[in-house]
Amino acid sequence: MIKVTEHTRNVLLEVAKKRKVYVEGNFLKILSAPDGDTEFEEYLKICKEKDSDKRRQRLEVTKQVQSQNKDLEQAAKENVRVNKQLEKALDEAEAAKNKAEELLITSKAHFRNTEKKEKEQNQKLTEALKEAEQAHEETHRLRLEAENAKSKAEQDLSLLQKKTQTELMGNIVRVALWVIMGVGLLTTALYVFVMVRGLDAKIIESTWSNLFGILLTNSFSIIGTIMGVKHATKDKE
Amino acid sequence: MIDTLMLIDDENLFHLVFEDACSLLDIAISVEALDSSDKAAEMFKKWFPDDPNHERPECVFVDLNILGSSFDGIEMIRKINHEYGNGCVIGIISSSQDEQEIEKAKLVGAQFWIIKSDDIEPRLEEFHKDYEGYKNRTAPFKVYR
Numbered sequence: 001m002i003k004v005t006e007h008t009r010n011v012l013l014e015v016a017k018k019r020k021v022y023v024e025g026n027f028l029k030i031l032s033a034p035d036g037d038t039e040f041e042e043y044l045k046i047c048k049e050k051d052s053d054k055r056r057q058r059l060e061v062t063k064q065v066q067s068q069n070k071d072l073e074q075a076a077k078e079n080v081r082v083n084k085q086l087e088k089a090l091d092e093a094e095a096a097k098n099k100a101e102e103l104l105i106t107s108k109a110h111f112r113n114t115e116k117k118e119k120e121q122n123q124k125l126t127e128a129l130k131e132a133e134q135a136h137e138e139t140h141r142l143r144l145e146a147e148n149a150k151s152k153a154e155q156d157l158s159l160l161q162k163k164t165q166t167e168l169m170g171n172i173v174r175v176a177l178w179v180i181m182g183v184g185l186l187t188t189a190l191y192v193f194v195m196v197r198g199l200d201a202k203i204i205e206s207t208w209s210n211l212f213g214i215l216l217t218n219s220f221s222i223i224g225t226i227m228g229v230k231h232a233t234k235d236k237e
Numbered sequence: 238m239i240d241t242l243m244l245i246d247d248e249n250l251f252h253l254v255f256e257d258a259c260s261l262l263d264i265a266i267s268v269e270a271l272d273s274s275d276k277a278a279e280m281f282k283k284w285f286p287d288d289p290n291h292e293r294p295e296c297v298f299v300d301l302n303i304l305g306s307s308f309d310g311i312e313m314i315r316k317i318n319h320e321y322g323n324g325c326v327i328g329i330i331s332s333s334q335d336e337q338e339i340e341k342a343k344l345v346g347a348q349f350w351i352i353k354s355d356d357i358e359p360r361l362e363e364f365h366k367d368y369e370g371y372k373n374r375t376a377p378f379k380v381y382r
Contacts (some may be wrong), residue, residue: 026260026266026267029238029260030266051260052260052261055257055260055261056257056261058257059253059254059258059261062250062253063254063355066248066250066251066254066355067355
């Protein structure tokens with residue numbers, strides 16, 4: 001411990017009284033008052049109290065600042081953490097955006113392809129429809145032609161049948177006429193022969209007359225039948 | 238009361254807290270605070286063993302993790318005790334309570350471990366009571382929680 005001299009003691013007390021300036025700091029810890037100097041002891045006590053008060057105040061302030069610093073450091077760490085999270089989220093969002101854009105591009109391309117294919121398909125369908133319509137028309141036309149051909153064939157067939165029938169009837173009539181004429185001529189020749197020879201002509205006379213009557217009747221009957229058949233066939237057509 | 242005390246800690250605000258707490262508790266007459274273990278190492282290298290006036294401090298408090306320094310508190314203690322000379326009471330003052338680190342500190346010759354917190358005064362007071370034992374090398378290693 002340091003014991004101050006008389007002069008120093010007096011100066012220190014004087015300065016404290018007049019200017020309110022006191023010794024501070026660790027120096028106080030090594031200062032001691034001369035034995036029995038109560039005034040200087042009191043001065044040193046005041047100095048120590050003032051020094052302690054100041055130190056206590058400073059300690060409190062420093063602790064507060066230290067605590068605030070810790071909080072700030074913690075907050076800064078939290079900020080860094082949040083920023084990292086934000087950056088990560090931002091990166092993820094960016095990646096998702098890029099992916100979405102890629103998907104959009106792919107979808108658009110796909111959509112364009114699909115649209116193109118659809119158009120092509122529609123075009124093909126239209127063409128197929130047109131072809132089907134054409135085929136239908138062609139079929140219809142062919143059917144009409146077939147019907148016409150059939151109808152013509154039927155007409156031809158009918159005509160042929162009529163012709164055949166007419167020919168047949170002509171032949172029948174011709175043959176019938178020839179038979180009638182033959183029988184008539186034969187009977188007439190026989191009657192002439194009988195008359196020329198002067199043979200009995202009674203039987204031949206009545207036979208000739210009956211025969212002529214029959215022949216005429218049959219002839220008209222044949223003609224009438226033919227005319228009737230012809231007329232009936234004409235009505236059906 | 239400890240004549241000269243040194244604190245090696247990178248946190249400057251804690252220098253003020255420590256100095257004021259030591260002054261208020263009448264633990265030390267003078268406190269010297271350094272913010273780097275490199276600076277401290279340079280000083281101790283000079284003091285041990287060539288310093289005839291024994292300017293080295295009586296007691297040294299070292300932080301465990303000293304930012305901006307080449308080595309940590311445990312290495313600092315090892316250097317002071319085993320490279321520069323074992324001549325002062327030395328220990329760790331740190332907010333860490335890692336048992337492995339505490340064991341390491343013990344192995345290199347630390348005499349105490351004070352847990353640093355907002356309310357440091359009760360631990361320093363307790364340490365002050367045990368100081369004579371550390372000085373005489375009779376007190377065992379202790380952790381002030």
